[in-house]
Amino acid sequence: MKPNPPALHPNALQGLRVIEMGQLIAGPFAGKTLGDFGAEVIKIEAPGAGDPLRNWRLLKNGTSVWWQVSSRNKQSLALDLRTEEGQDIARRLIAEADVLIENFRPGTLEGWGMGWEQLSALNPGLVMLRISGYGQTGPYRDLPGFGAIGEAMGGLRHLTGEPGRVPVRVGVSIGDTLAALHGVIGVLTALYHRKVNGGQGQVIDVALHEAVFNVMESLIPEYSAFGAVREAAGSALPGIAPSNAYKCSDGYVLIAGNGDSIFKRLMEAIGRMDLGNAPDLANNAGRVVRVAEIDAAIEQWSLSRGVDEVLALLGTARVPAGKVYTARDIVEDPHYRARDMIVPQETRDGYTLDVPGVVPKLSATPGSLRTSAPHLGDDTDAVLAGMGLTAEQIAALRSKGVVA
The missing domain is CATH 3.30.1540.10 (formyl-coa transferase, domain 3)
Incomplete structure (x- = not known):
């Protein structure tokens, strides 16, 4: 696989090690964002199918082109977290990491013996980002939650669409990406706190609906002051004209x-x-x-x-x-090209794909596309060897299905 051109500038997050668990959109989008700015992101996937996002929407050569964006600048470790040996490997990785990202249902990691108490004892400086439907506490914590449900509970869906008609989705998984971006803000804030306050890590608890709710502008103050319930207004901006x-x-x-x-x-x-x-x-x-x-x-x-x-x-x-x-307008627009917002990326399947560039733009340490999205388990041997495992030990784990 021919690598993408190396970055011409230093990466802001170079030297930061991130372990990404979970799948689909919210957790991986947070990992992608950190990876775009230089963090080393090791993505743990289940052997066999891996992250379901590999097979979502349009596929080229058997892999989703969405995957090519979501998992760039990442390494793939195929590891079965349901096994004791897999959990032990994960703990060893987390013990040497700066950040752990997970978007499982609350309690999943605790069931594997990898709750915050256990992990922070192993690694007191760990910053743990936990993204879930309803957060780690509260009466709804154990309910299954997806981005669409977060958009509804956060108040967004009620405002989308034409007045009097069925509420519509924004068109992308905005609830997931808002949660991911809030999570990245939390990670960077916690890393700064760790740097200036003695190296102590902490948990960032992001609920999908709260990330949506946080961008709902004057929704609640208007209700508090006037009893006004904001309604769908189609393409208009209510209260602002024209x-x-x-x-x-x-x-x-x-x-x-x-x-x-x-x-x-x-x-x-x-x-x-x-x-x-x-x-x-x-x-x-x-x-x-x-x-x-x-x-x-x-x-x-x-x-x-x-x-x-x-x-x-x-x-x-x-x-x-x-x-x-x-999409055609965006790709053909010279302004997008001039600001490097449409960039070519060579995939590991050997074809070149236009993908979105990096946001935001930093003058001294801009983000970059250093490696393309991995095949499932591409980096398993390299990651395990970096932990000190021998080729024989890796082969034994593979024979038992712990890694792939």
């Missing part, structure tokens, strides 16, 4: 004309200075009252024009606007 999706002759354009001066420029661009100069529309509160009228005026103008013309006219008027991008 900000909506407007139909053009060949598609839709999102227009955010909700700043006071921006609104005036928008009305001038569409030839409606009667609205632009109306005293009651000079601020957002007044515009919210007449939002239906304003939206109708904007769409009357946009309907007779194509998306490109609308964007060109609004760009000249310095009004924030954009089309609704498809």
